[in-house]
Amino acid sequence: MIQSAGKVISNKKVKPGYFLMGIRCPSIAKKAKPGQFLTIRCGSDSATTPLLRRPFGFHRISASGFEILCEIVGKGTRFLSGLKPGDKVDILGPLGNGFSVRKGDKNFIIVAGGIGVAPLASLAESLTRIKKAEVYAIIGARTKNALLCADHFNDIGIKTMIATDDGSYGKRCFATDILNEFLKIKRGFRPTIFACGPEPMLKAITHIAEKRGLECYASLEENIACGVGACLGCAIRTRSGYKLVCKDGPVFDIKEIIW
Ligand SMILES: Cc1cc2nc3c(=O)[nH]c(=O)nc-3n(C[C@H](O)[C@H](O)[C@H](O)COP(=O)(O)OP(=O)(O)OC[C@H]3O[C@@H](n4cnc5c(N)ncnc54)[C@H](O)[C@@H]3O)c2cc1C
Ligand code: FES
Incomplete structure (x- = not known):
């Protein structure tokens, strides 16, 4: 897991209420795999709210960066939707386990x-x-x-x-x-x-x-607070006990989950 300053390279509305942001951040992109996620600080350096970073999945990944595709639902996502190319974003990632493909599966x-x-x-x-x-x-x-x-x-x-x-x-x-x-x-x-x-x-x-x-x-979407397995706020019940969405997930074998 790396904390890094990413640079917004594009940010466009794709549908009403949805935006696609391209971020240059090679250090995190190089380690990211599908299904893992990142958390972003959603405010200026001096802002105190929202206090918690917001989690997003890697939408597309390249060697130099990645895209996130977001729905605007509250303060954090509204802040991100207003960022412009050249703006800096404070990112933590890659987090979580990601998807695994079984060998030979086609x-x-x-x-x-x-x-x-x-x-x-x-x-x-x-x-x-x-x-x-x-x-x-x-x-x-x-x-x-x-x-x-x-x-x-x-x-x-x-x-x-x-x-x-x-x-x-x-x-x-x-x-x-x-x-x-x-x-x-x-x-x-x-x-x-x-x-x-x-x-x-x-x-x-x-x-x-x-x-x-x-x-x-x-891939599950629980409310994420710390994002790194420290606060236990994202625990879910599974057939092998409580698991943390941010650390043991967000991807789970669906038959393991107790809904
Ligand atoms: C592992 C993970 C990956 C995610 N990936 C994406 C993604 O790729 N694109 C994307 O648009 N969103 C994604 N989300 C959801 C996203 O993190 C939330 O929508 C975002 O944090 C809301 O922040 P906000 O400040 O705009 O809204 P808030 O003001 O925090 O909340 C506004 C409303 O959204 C609801 N909400 C907040 N967080 C979630 C959540 N995790 N799931 C469902 N509802 C929520 C709240 O209950 C509230 O009703 C992901 C969540 C997780 C846990
Ligand atoms: S969000 Fe803190 S342990 Fe998962």
């Missing part, structure tokens, strides 16, 4: 709900680099205006299915309805599922994965 399906797609883009890119891999994605959003990354996933060659709550794009249903249907139709295909999104979606995926005996790994 069949994958990524299931994302809402802003949960943010940390899955770097994973998607790494999966497409596996020889002969078959990779699918299902992205769910409330509405077309909140649908993120679908074009990017298609551009990198991932067959992507879309669900929106209001039917304004793709199918009018939940991402998990598409997952169920897809697994029924594509008999014999036994993918590893990688997921991130709202808790009801992850609970539904747990049920599907258990019923079909599929491997499934989910």
